Amino acid sequence: MKKSRVKIGSLKNINLDNNICVKGWVRTKRQGKNVTFISLNDGSTINSLQVVLDMQKFKIELIEKINTGSSVEFSGNLIKSQGKIQNYELDATEFVLLGESDVGKYPIQPKKHSLEFLRDVAHLRPRTNTFSAIFRIRHAVIFSIHKFFNDKGFVNIHTPIITSSDTEGAGEMFRVTSLDLDNIKNNKVDFNKDFFSKEVNLTVSGQLNAELGALALSEVYTFGPTFRAENSNTSRHLAEFWMVEPEIAFYDIIDNMNLAEDILKYIISYVIKNCFDDLEFLQNREIDDEKNLPQIQRNEKPLIERLKKILNTAFERITYTEAFNILRNSKPNKKGKFKYKADEWGMDFQSEHERFLVEKHFKKPVIVIDYPKNIKAFYMRVNDDNSTVSAMDVLFPSVGEIIGGSQREERLSVLKERMNEMNLSEKDLNWYLDTRRFGTVVHSGFGLGLERLMQFITGMKNIRDVIPFPRTPGNCNY
RNA sequence: GCCUUCUUAGCUCAGCUGGUUAGAGCAGUAGACUGUUAAUCUAUUGGUCCUAGGUUCGAAUCCUAGAGAAGGCGCCA
Numbered sequence: 001m002k003k004s005r006v007k008i009g010s011l012k013n014i015n016l017d018n019n020i021c022v023k024g025w026v027r028t029k030r031q032g033k034n035v036t037f038i039s040l041n042d043g044s045t046i047n048s049l050q051v052v053l054d055m056q057k058f059k060i061e062l063i064e065k066i067n068t069g070s071s072v073e074f075s076g077n078l079i080k081s082q083g084k085i086q087n088y089e090l091d092a093t094e095f096v097l098l099g100e101s102d103v104g105k106y107p108i109q110p111k112k113h114s115l116e117f118l119r120d121v122a123h124l125r126p127r128t129n130t131f132s133a134i135f136r137i138r139h140a141v142i143f144s145i146h147k148f149f150n151d152k153g154f155v156n157i158h159t160p161i162i163t164s165s166d167t168e169g170a171g172e173m174f175r176v177t178s179l180d181l182d183n184i185k186n187n188k189v190d191f192n193k194d195f196f197s198k199e200v201n202l203t204v205s206g207q208l209n210a211e212l213g214a215l216a217l218s219e220v221y222t223f224g225p226t227f228r229a230e231n232s233n234t235s236r237h238l239a240e241f242w243m244v245e246p247e248i249a250f251y252d253i254i255d256n257m258n259l260a261e262d263i264l265k266y267i268i269s270y271v272i273k274n275c276f277d278d279l280e281f282l283q284n285r286e287i288d289d290e291k292n293l294p295q296i297q298r299n300e301k302p303l304i305e306r307l308k309k310i311l312n313t314a315f316e317r318i319t320y321t322e323a324f325n326i327l328r329n330s331k332p333n334k335k336g337k338f339k340y341k342a343d344e345w346g347m348d349f350q351s352e353h354e355r356f357l358v359e360k361h362f363k364k365p366v367i368v369i370d371y372p373k374n375i376k377a378f379y380m381r382v383n384d385d386n387s388t389v390s391a392m393d394v395l396f397p398s399v400g401e402i403i404g405g406s407q408r409e410e411r412l413s414v415l416k417e418r419m420n421e422m423n424l425s426e427k428d429l430n431w432y433l434d435t436r437r438f439g440t441v442v443h444s445g446f447g448l449g450l451e452r453l454m455q456f457i458t459g460m461k462n463i464r465d466v467i468p469f470p471r472t473p474g475n476c477n478y
Numbered sequence: 479g480c481c482u483u484c485u486u487a488g489c490u491c492a493g494c495u496g497g498u499u500a501g502a503g504c505a506g507u508a509g510a511c512u513g514u515u516a517a518u519c520u521a522u523u524g525g526u527c528c529u530a531g532g533u534u535c536g537a538a539u540c541c542u543a544g545a546g547a548a549g550g551c552g553c554c555a
Binding site for chain 1: 531547548555
């Protein structure tokens with residue numbers, strides 16, 4: 001009788017001395033004269049299963065074909081382990097080698113690889129402990145986001161990936177076309193002949209479409225890929241990344257801040273509860289990694305403590321003007337330590353300023369609101385002072401801006417005026433303005449960068465290591 | 479896009495102010511040993527020193543250009 005497969009992650013719920021079947025990929029093999037030990041992982045947990053092969057029960061030629069990277073099905077008894085590291089192990093009675101692996105050519109060796117090298121073999125890096133942990137956590141984060149919104153009665157709206165609006169000014173866009181680019185007549189592109197009869201691009205944000213949903217369904221969110229063709233070469237930027245964008249009718253900026261703080265805490269507490277083993281692994285990895293760094297460059301607290309601290313900390317909420325004054329009067333500013341001096345109200349904060357506020361001054365997440373209107377987008381609601389808008393940025397330690405959002409401008413005349421100021425075409429956005437023409441309401445929303453949040457939760461320093469297949473300038477493999 | 483640094487074996491790295499035949503650990507291979515834990519021990523294979531020019535009697539090492547990578551900055555999430 002063929003036994004059904006048990007995932008290695010569920011073995012802790014199974015009684016010892018049960019006969020079971022497991023399938024997975026070999027991490028390491030230690031072959032001996034009497035017994036061979038195999039460390040088997042199937043991706044369900046960071047803890048690989050030790051499989052013990054009694055050499056007298058099997059042909060040695062068959063055992064020799066089992067190598068790092070090969071896939072094997074083992075059947076046997078789950079028994080108490082004689083080893084010190086694991087509580088139980090599989091005493092194999094039979095096995096089937098499902099897929100061989102040429103260990104001389106398999107790039108993932110049973111040793112520590114650099115993250116840079118693993119990026120080059122991104123198609124195989126999920127086979128490592130680090131990346132399987134990260135991708136399990138990523139799943140938990142995604143799932144918790146949907147659960148958070150679902151439990152609150154939000155409706156998930158799929159906003160389009162291909163879009164004709166390039167109004168947001170959120171960055172350079174990727175052009176989408178079905179034209180034969182090798183045969184353009186007169187070097188002049190006629191978009192009337194293109195698939196959509198107009199110029200279209202990959203979306204940089206689902207916000208404007210989400211607003212349409214909010215002004216009908218009250219509470220909505222989009223969660224999808226967004227694309228920026230900016231030539232950004234940093235450890236915090238991707239050309240293709242995932243963004244969560246809730247949009248809520250009848251919410252003002254205070255409600256908006258509360259929602260942002262709530263969801264971040266919810267996600268983090270969900271991950272601590274459901275991915276503790278993986279977090280612990282990443283925490284130890286980080287500690288190990290930082291041993292080679294000078295004290296100043298190390299994290300003050302281990303990963304899990306940093307996450308827990310977020311849960312029991314009320315985020316600091318300040319206005320742009322308050323933040324500006326703190327920066328202007330700060331020591332580094334007076335001593336000229338900032339690369340960009342904070343001396344003129346209206347300036348945009350640079351990452352060094354954000355880092356000072358979060359890491360040095362308040363030592364906790366900070367929400368900055370009421371930014372000068374000149375440095376913010378057209379759809380943000382103009383405050384009564386007529387010089388600031390009801391924008392909010394949530395700043396996190398180490399990753400910086402993790403959320404950007406605002407109360408939206410619901411007054412048709414003010415919105416039109418702002419679009420005029422910024423030279424945006426009313427005609428192209430008529431569909432958007434209709435929401436203000438017919439039953440407009442106060443509403444708010446924000447965008448949460450999934451990968452930025454992932455960086456904070458996993459402690460990974462480079463954003464390319466928290467997404468399975470990173471897209472960056474000059475890099476689109478796999 | 480800008481600034482800085484880096485590129486040596488499959489991987490992680492050493493290689494001094496230019497000087498003969500470029501080294502180590504791991505992986506691989508052969509063997510030994512063993513309830514092991516990234517097992518251990520012995521032996522051993524393996525190199526377009528990123529690429530193209532240049533300087534020099536002589537270049538992994540110095541210079542120029544290019545490619546790729548990392549960190550920082552800007553744009554932002």
